[in-house]
Amino acid sequence: MSADRYFGLALDASPSSKYALKWAIDNVFKEGDHLILVVVHREVMEGGQVHLWGKSGSPLVPYASLIDPSIQKAYQLKWDEEVLQYLEEAVTVKKLTVVAKVYWGDAKEKICAAVVEIPLDGLIMGSRGFGTFKRTLLGSVSNYVVNNVPCPVTVVKLPGPL
Numbered sequence: 001m002s003a004d005r006y007f008g009l010a011l012d013a014s015p016s017s018k019y020a021l022k023w024a025i026d027n028v029f030k031e032g033d034h035l036i037l038v039v040v041h042r043e044v045m046e047g048g049q050v051h052l053w054g055k056s057g058s059p060l061v062p063y064a065s066l067i068d069p070s071i072q073k074a075y076q077l078k079w080d081e082e083v084l085q086y087l088e089e090a091v092t093v094k095k096l097t098v099v100a101k102v103y104w105g106d107a108k109e110k111i112c113a114a115v116v117e118i119p120l121d122g123l124i125m126g127s128r129g130f131g132t133f134k135r136t137l138l139g140s141v142s143n144y145v146v147n148n149v150p151c152p153v154t155v156v157k158l159p160g161p162l
Contacts (some may be wrong), residue, residue, distance in 0.1 A: 005032045008120040010111050010145075011100075013078060015053030020156035021086050025123045027097040028154070029094050036060070038114045038123075039077050040107040057114065063091055063098040075102045108144040115149040123149060127157045 013015050065071045090096045103110035115123055127142050142155045
């Protein structure tokens with residue numbers, strides 16, 4: 001019997017993030033693992049949970065609550081059908097324990113904080129695939145995280161044309 005494994009997955013609405021979720025479900029997770037979705041909002045919505053949890057991030061939100069529209073609204077979660085389908089597969093087929101931790105602020109800082117606070121055995125995140133010029137101007141969240149967290153990080157790129 002193996003020990004419990006806790007993996008974080010940085011999730012936003014980007015195609016690379018959704019692909020990383022599907023890739024991780026298919027290639028990384030084993031039955032009984034814990035999947036902690038790390039969601040970081042740069043924008044603050046009026047009336048949301050940011051007023052309670054803005055500095056420390058939300059408490060861990062269980063999967064059953066994540067699919068509740070009122071909870072999604074309170075935490076500014078905008079799951080599309082594809083993400084909901086992947087999460088359902090993670091819970092029912094892979095038998096993962098799925099929870100989310102929501103932060104507000106700078107993505108690279110908050111993702112690094114999540115790794116330490118939760119703590120995580122590993123982190124999976126998508127790559128937007130910026131070229132050198134855009135990466136220089138905008139910075140790379142994945143590069144920053146890889147170099148500043150104490151656990152292994154897997155950066156998943158969208159597949160290119162074959």
